Amino acid sequence: MTIRVLLADDQAMIRASLRIILEDQPDICVVAEAADGAEAVALARRLRPDVCLVDIRMPRLDGIEVTRALARPGLADPLRVVMVTSFDLDEYVYGALRGGAVGFILKDAGPGLLVEAVRAAHAGDALVAPSVTLRLLRHIAAAAAPPAREPARPLSERETEVVRAIARGRTNQEIAAELFISLSTVKGHVSAVQAKLGVRNRVEVAAWAWETRLTDAP
Template sequence: MTITVLLADDQAMVRRGLRLILEDQPDITVVGEAADGAEAVALARRLCPDVCLVDIRMPRLDGIEVARALAGPGVANPLRVVMVTTFDLDEYVYGALRGGALGFVLKDAGPGLLVEAVRAANAGDALVSPSITLRLLRHITATERTTLTHATKPLSERETEVVRAIGRGRTNREIAAELFISLSTVKSHVSGIQNKLGLRNRVEVAAWAWENQIMRRT
């Protein structure tokens, strides 16, 4: 099945480069391009792509506002939004996470990670490179004061191990290798953790781990 993607970036050359990378894959098709946030929201609602690849800094509406409009709390039929960021200049990436973004990719991360992020988002998973995860979530503990989410049921020892691994930016495959369990078991744990915590994706699980000082117990 072909994965349909909407590109949103105010730089035409960036959009052209992203399109070339993605359409070089047999299972990915770019169905639309937007030059600003407002156009991205309108096109996404009309085309309903599988994944929206959105620059965090755009005219009219920025990436955070786009994420909130397409995937935020209360959206009836949320779309999968992946943010494209330079991070060093983007001090408000956390706002996009809370707005419903499913993943984050650096603009210079390379074609492989970009394609992997699109495929992960299409599968309902989140991909955040470890460098972004650690720097972003450590920034959260130092600067953010948020209402903590408490598990409706206690996490098991194994689930806690998985949460810590997610907080360190590990992928499902890396977690499986570290804990000597199967990939399907990891996915089952992640799903169970999200249900217990009332969170939507692994990015929010990672944020929860840092906010609740789970990472400091390692």
């Protein structure tokens, strides 16, 4: 199955570079490009791409507003949005996460991580660049976070370990290797955690971990 991607960035050179990287993959095609946030929302609603790659800072609507319009919790048929950011814009990422984004990558992260983030989003998973995760941990640890929801049922010791790993930006494969368990077991723990927390994806699991200080700030 071909993964249909929408690119939203106000810089034509960035869009062209992303298109080249993505369309070099046999399972990915770029179906549309948007130069501002309002155009991104209109195109995404009309074309219903599998994944939207959205820059944070754009004219008319910024990336957070685009994410809320397309992916916020409560929408009948939300789209999968992956936020593209740079080091000096990390303060916006937390708002996008709460708005429903399912991934965060840095513009200088490299082609491999870009492709992995698109595939993860399409598969219903999420990918957070570890360096973004660490910067967010510092930011949240230094601020007074709002009270986090209590899980419907207490997390097991193993589930807590998985949550900590997710909050550090680890993939399922990396978690399996770190904890010496199978990939299917990791997926089972992630599903159980999401059900207990009442969240939709692993990005929201990471947000919960940050809010509850479950993961120590680096």
